[in-house]
Amino acid sequence: MNEIEKLDFILLGLYKETKDGGMLSIIEVFRENNQELTIEELRELKIILELKKIAVFQVENRGMDYRVQILAAGIDFVETNSFSTPGISILSLER
Numbered sequence: 883m884n885e886i887e888k889l890d891f892i893l894l895g896l897y898k899e900t901k902d903g904g905m906l907s908i909i910e911v912f913r914e915n916n917q918e919l920t921i922e923e924l925r926e927l928k929i930i931l932e933l934k935k936i937a938v939f940q941v942e943n944r945g946m947d948y949r950v951q952i953l954a955a956g957i958d959f960v961e962t963n964s965f966s967t968p969g970i971s972i973l974s975l976e977r
Contacts, residue, residue: 892911924947
């Protein structure tokens, strides 16, 4: 999975699990889905999502993971767009 696909995967999980509140531990979700995401990769993806005001992050597990919640702009983005296929909703890309 490349960086762009990882952004879409994160947003899809956030959309499904946090659009009504709560937070999701990102690295843990990747592990549960037999995918790999390092803390270094997550820190890079975090910058992108924060700059676009798509999600808010909270450090957890002594800095080795982040809990994240999608914001209203993130919900709109997921429903109408994606990083991997601009102009196509992430929801339609779900496998």
